[in-house]
Amino acid sequence: MAVSPLAPAAFPDLPVIEGVRLATVAAGVKYRNRDDVMLAVLDPGSVVAGVFTRSATRSAPVLDCQAKIGQESAAGAAILVNSGNSNAFTGAAGQASVDAICKAAAEATGLPAERIFTSSTGVIGQPLPHDRIIAKLDEVVSKVSRMELPNAAKAIMTTDTFPKGASRTITVDGKTVNIAGIAKGSGMIAPDMATMLVYVFTDARISRAALQAIVSEANARTFNNITVDSDTSTSDTLLMGATGASGVDVDGNADFAQAVEEVFRELAHLVVKDGEGATKFVTVNVTGAATDADARTHALSIANSPLVKTAIAGEDPNWGRIVMAVGKSGAAADRDRLTIRFGDILVAEKGWVSPDYREEQGAAVMKQPEISIDVDIGLGQGAATVWTCDLTHGYISINADYRS
Template sequence: MAAHPVSPLAPKSYPDLPEIAGVRFATAEAGIKYKNRTDVLLMAFDEGTTAAGVLTRSKCSSAAVDWCRANLPGGVARGLVVNSGNANAFTGAKGKQSVAMTADYAAKALGCSPSEVFLASTGVIGEPLSADKFAGVLDEAATRMAETPWIEPAKAIMTTDTFPKLSGAILEIDGVEVKINGIAKGSGMIAPDMATMLSFVVTDMPIAAPVLQALLARHVDTSFNAITVDSDTSTSDTLLAFATGKAGVEPIQSVDDPRAETFGEALRDVLLDLAIQVVRDGEGATKQVSVHVEGATSDASAFRIAKSIADSPLVKTAIAGEDANWGRVVMAVGKAGEPADRDKLAIRFGDLLVAKDGERAPGYDEAATSAYMKGEELELTVSLGLGEGRATVYTCDLTHGYITINGDYRS
């Protein structure tokens, strides 16, 4: 299925996510760009399903993103259509028309209103995407909807991904088992300016749409918005959450309900797990890197410094080369434009202190640091010594694989 070798950071196995009452789906081969693989996902939600979402802030957002933005305030969902291979972005009036027609087809197939159908498209930008591609495909898919296996929708939405991304959580609320399932896709054009590319989360928890929206917005900041592969932000970034309400507990109607906290934590675990999987499938990635910044003047400042480090091509190529080049971390701190005092700066690679008080740490051990760099999961920590602000950004290394994948994506 994958045009490129599977990421060395791919999981050894995939979680066997359970069915979630009120959610059924089918995938299909529409031949939009890829051959001999599924490229369309149709998902149906029972009546009463609430919806929330976080969409790209790109000024050139795709037609599907515009569609979701228009329908999210309704807060209800009955269907979801996702295709891979064509982003339907920068396709003008044709793209807008295509999106409306696709929602119509799906609404007819599912027996609901078009405004209750959410849409997402991912793939090449600027190629018109004809709604004709979907007409028969959606009707046929609607005849064979199932509740499992969840790996199928995860596969259908892949583009340059080398493995499908799934995550789930089961928690207990009021003595009742509540489930959260999530899938995501994304490998390049990944930057933490918004939710990355596509991710869909469903739960059987009864929860009002505004509460679901608030929890999603809160937890996206430390998950999908805290990852970067290449600092490029997609036109199509879409994270949608759907709650069928079938779990048989009293609904959460307010963020002040103490159960919102419990549910939010589980939601956050699923989002972060999916976000990390996106980084581990970053185009050409051979290492996963967590960049921690502490002691900043604020959390926001810490985040911008962490992002400056995680986005730096020089830091990322050094990591690819297993070179403990902490001088480039200094450079990236310096260019971030945030408050920093060179002479208070300390840097750790894992537990190894490499720099302190603005110079190489006394007792710096090049051999130990180089050995640490050979690991597959690396932790870089920068201590600014200025305040209490802290943040973590997750990224991967920058390798020949990234160049190869992106030098010939369209051809």
């Protein structure tokens, strides 16, 4: 599959995170001739936080992570991820596979089983051939090293068209703290649905509860505000590990929280830029709503509207569809107070097209690969930002033309 036209020129240089060692291995879960299992081992004293899909039909690995994520432990931890099979909707066999993998990984790493966090992404509804993963555990454990994040970003890909990584380095009291993460996005592997997996590591020292609070808040502002096609995976997982190896305590440090959010946002944007068939990266800013929640409802209604997304694909400055999406969202709006901008161009205000607006202005904005749509509701102070992509023939081809 062709690399997304929105892909960055190269995978970024990521800092080494002391206290985390990674390796990848080819277990042949489904793919051949590529690494499909990633292992990250975090040193004793590390804490792990996470957020997960809210789907009512979430996968066995997600349920297992959720049962473990709130536990305190000084024993270290491991994150084991396979691509090729999502172990979702696999009945009682699903949890049995997770249990078998965790037990074997605990033996191979010397960690307690309740410190093994697993994710699976790929085909749904087929039993996970967990023996293939277990057979490779000793090999992957023996290979772990500090420099493997780029390879890890590749091993977790399904039909992503490029690996995704981001990092920030901040200085706290004259000492360096590093944050680096990888993600996989909305690539599709028939007959499965898109799955978002995100793993972020830092050498900061922080309590589990404080890290969880930062992760939850940053997630709410980043990954929870992206949408490719409004469909929610059964397997979405974000895990963040803090090793403390820098010796720098960041509990309550706003710069650290900010840097985490920046890494999350950058990874979230990369997921959208690899959205199926995407040719445009779209930022929807809603201001002036009655509440922040209303603003998010409007923004998601715009970002998920097939008519808005196809207009963007056609480079059509179709502000009528923005009006429609605001109107249908269910959140408070007054037709005659709406203001709509494409980029810097004032398109509509006071319930009608702006008298100075000319179609060529909007059309010029729409030709750009990155587009912002700004809507002021005119009712209050509520604001929200959502990121999405366009809806193209490429999306239909990926999801309809090729049979499972």
